[in-house]
Amino acid sequence: MSAHAGGYSADPRIRWIESLPWIVAIAAFFALPEYLSLGARILIYILYALSLDLIVGYAGIITLGHSAYFGLGAYIAGILAAKAGISDPMVQLAAAAAAGALLGISTGAIILRTKALTLLMLTLAITSVLLEIANKATTLTGGADGLSGVVVAPILGLFRFDIFGKTAYLYCLLVLLLGWWLVRKMIYSPFGTSLTGVRENSLRMHAIGAPVYWRLVLVYTLSATIAGVAGGLITQTNQFVGLNVLSFESAGELLVMLILGGVGRIYGAFVGPVAYLIAQDFLAKQFPEYWYFGIGTMLVLVVMFARGGILGILDGSLVKLRSRP
Amino acid sequence: MEAFFASLVSVAFHGAALGMILYVISVGLSVTMGLMGFANLAHGVFAMAGGYVLTTAISRFGAPYPLALALAFALVAAASVVLERLLYSRLYAASDLEQVLFTIGLIFIAVAVARFIYGTLQQPVVLPDYLKGQFPLLGRDFPAYRVFIIVFSAVMVALLWFGVERTRWGAMVRATVDNRAMAQSVGINTKRLFTLTFALGSGLAGLGGGLGAEIIAIQPSYPFENLVYFLVVVSVGGLGSLRGPFVAALLIGIADTACKYWLPQYGAFPIYVATIAILLWRPSGLFGRHA
Numbered sequence: 001m002s003a004h005a006g007g008y009s010a011d012p013r014i015r016w017i018e019s020l021p022w023i024v025a026i027a028a029f030f031a032l033p034e035y036l037s038l039g040a041r042i043l044i045y046i047l048y049a050l051s052l053d054l055i056v057g058y059a060g061i062i063t064l065g066h067s068a069y070f071g072l073g074a075y076i077a078g079i080l081a082a083k084a085g086i087s088d089p090m091v092q093l094a095a096a097a098a099a100g101a102l103l104g105i106s107t108g109a110i111i112l113r114t115k116a117l118t119l120l121m122l123t124l125a126i127t128s129v130l131l132e133i134a135n136k137a138t139t140l141t142g143g144a145d146g147l148s149g150v151v152v153a154p155i156l157g158l159f160r161f162d163i164f165g166k167t168a169y170l171y172c173l174l175v176l177l178l179g180w181w182l183v184r185k186m187i188y189s190p191f192g193t194s195l196t197g198v199r200e201n202s203l204r205m206h207a208i209g210a211p212v213y214w215r216l217v218l219v220y221t222l223s224a225t226i227a228g229v230a231g232g233l234i235t236q237t238n239q240f241v242g243l244n245v246l247s248f249e250s251a252g253e254l255l256v257m258l259i260l261g262g263v264g265r266i267y268g269a270f271v272g273p274v275a276y277l278i279a280q281d282f283l284a285k286q287f288p289e290y291w292y293f294g295i296g297t298m299l300v301l302v303v304m305f306a307r308g309g310i311l312g313i314l315d316g317s318l319v320k321l322r323s324r325p
Numbered sequence: 326m327e328a329f330f331a332s333l334v335s336v337a338f339h340g341a342a343l344g345m346i347l348y349v350i351s352v353g354l355s356v357t358m359g360l361m362g363f364a365n366l367a368h369g370v371f372a373m374a375g376g377y378v379l380t381t382a383i384s385r386f387g388a389p390y391p392l393a394l395a396l397a398f399a400l401v402a403a404a405s406v407v408l409e410r411l412l413y414s415r416l417y418a419a420s421d422l423e424q425v426l427f428t429i430g431l432i433f434i435a436v437a438v439a440r441f442i443y444g445t446l447q448q449p450v451v452l453p454d455y456l457k458g459q460f461p462l463l464g465r466d467f468p469a470y471r472v473f474i475i476v477f478s479a480v481m482v483a484l485l486w487f488g489v490e491r492t493r494w495g496a497m498v499r500a501t502v503d504n505r506a507m508a509q510s511v512g513i514n515t516k517r518l519f520t521l522t523f524a525l526g527s528g529l530a531g532l533g534g535g536l537g538a539e540i541i542a543i544q545p546s547y548p549f550e551n552l553v554y555f556l557v558v559v560s561v562g563g564l565g566s567l568r569g570p571f572v573a574a575l576l577i578g579i580a581d582t583a584c585k586y587w588l589p590q591y592g593a594f595p596i597y598v599a600t601i602a603i604l605l606w607r608p609s610g611l612f613g614r615h616a
Contacts (some may be wrong), residue, residue, distance in 0.1 A: 114605075115608075118560055118609070125600050126601065255429070296435075297431065
């Protein structure tokens with residue numbers, strides 16, 4: 001395990017290199033003004049991937065249905081804005097978070113009693129149920145046409161969402177910073193260590209008296225909450241909600257981003273979405289067939305040869321460099 | 326009353342045809358998951374490949390329907406042996422997450438290849454004349470194609486059950502599902518058994534995909550769209566069993582048809598809710614070994 005992975009014995013102080021993502025993000029704000037909407041999307045997906053990393057990477061829960069919480073957050077924020085006339089972004093975001101948390105704790109408490117295929121199947125089934133609801137409840141969600149007419153008031157009544165996406169970018173960056181701080185704090189706490197323990201050997205965690213089930217429910221709920229917030233953000237920046245936020249493909253894509261960056265090491269969730277979404281922006285529109293072919297091939301190769309993702313490869317080459325005489 | 330009875334018969338009949346297709350496709354998944362503990366989400370790829378083989382053989386090469394079906398089985402089984410030896414076998418000892426990711430990768434590749442070769446449109450199936458008409462039975466008319474599906478699948482299922490329950494190969498498979506280490510130490514070549522069983526399961530999926538091409542449309546997003554159905558069959562039925570997925574497939578086929586017929590406004594919602602309820606009640610499925 002690398003030092004990035006955290007753990008009880010790891011030094012919890014923030015190292016200088018950890019400021020790098022934020023420096024890059026701020027530099028991108030000034031240097032690439034025409035890419036700010038893509039930038040905001042990347043920031044949101046980093047937050048979303050971070051929430052997935054908590055349960056997949058740290059707690060070892062394999063899920064194909066994380067889009068349920070993201071999608072619910074997106075729809076709650078969208079319905080509040082378009083149907084209920086609540087345009088305050090903070091209220092929308094809080095509602096998205098609360099909805100994610102509520103669904104997270106109610107589904108988590110049920111499905112975390114199961115394991116392996118059954119758990120995987122249940123996560124898929126829950127997402128499918130939500131997708132069916134969103135598809136059929138057209139008066140509320142707009143169905144397959146999507147939900148448009150999302151109104152978002154200026155943040156705190158001061159900062160209007162502008163057409164260039166400046167406000168949206170900084171707003172997403174702030175929320176991400178908050179999410180990152182929370183996740184990092186948690187991973188370096190005894191709670192985070194106990195999660196890693198469950199992942200590595202849940203039998204022994206039971207044996208030393210750890211409340212394995214409740215720990216898992218708690219981390220699942222937190223993760224769902226963060227995913228809900230990310231969903232709320234995507235609605236606010238796009239001012240539109242489509243069925244695809246709940247689809248199996250989107251959950252699969254997110255998993256790909258996380259794997260590409262590296263699982264179970266906070267910053268994998270930063271590197272993956274940046275690499276994936278930038279590549280997608282440049283390649284996918286021109287060559288959609290090749291794009292999916294490339295993604296599939298990359299997944300197979302990562303699993304076969306580079307299980308730590310991009311950061312894993314970096315770590316490996318750093319170790320090699322240092323061990324040279 | 327008569328009308329209601331007629332619709333009841335019709336739903337049961339169409340549901341049985343769908344259920345049979347689902348079973349022929351999914352049984353291989355149940356066996357590979359039970360036997361090798363491999364979470365093969367890409368199983369639908371084999372079914373889709375079978376569908377493409379069948380439609381291409383008929384429409385481009387003018388092959389007769391029975392030959393096209395045989396080709397769907399044989400070509401998919403052969404291709405799966407190559408995949409198993411080259412890729413799958415390296416990941417038998419890997420974690421669930423890696424297997425899931427690897428097979429999702431395979432799905433992405435297959436979807437891209439299918440879209441590249443065939444485009445996004447649904448492949449039309451040209452049925453032979455003897456499967457187009459109606460089949461009179463007990464004073465009612467049934468579509469001949471679906472009657473053929475039910476009868477043909479029933480024969481395949483009977484053959485498969487006989488193979489697993491009564492032959493030496495079947496005994497070896499059952500022994501390996503029960504205890505792999507013990508089976509190995511009494512001299513069963515589990516590696517070869519895995520390859521053979523994987524090929525048979527994938528071939529059956531190909532056959533099912535081809536057989537049901539008219540019911541489950543053959544198009545590039547096939548492995549994604551139908552994955553949930555295949556997984557529901559396997560997880561509700563129970564891993565590693567033959568009987569469980571059969572019951573589950575019939576239940577799902579009939580329930581799905583009934584929902585579409587009587588409650589179209591709810592879509593597949595009742596199926597998913599029922600699946601969740603069954604899995605919470607019996608996490609290892611209806612006929613699972615560790616229930």
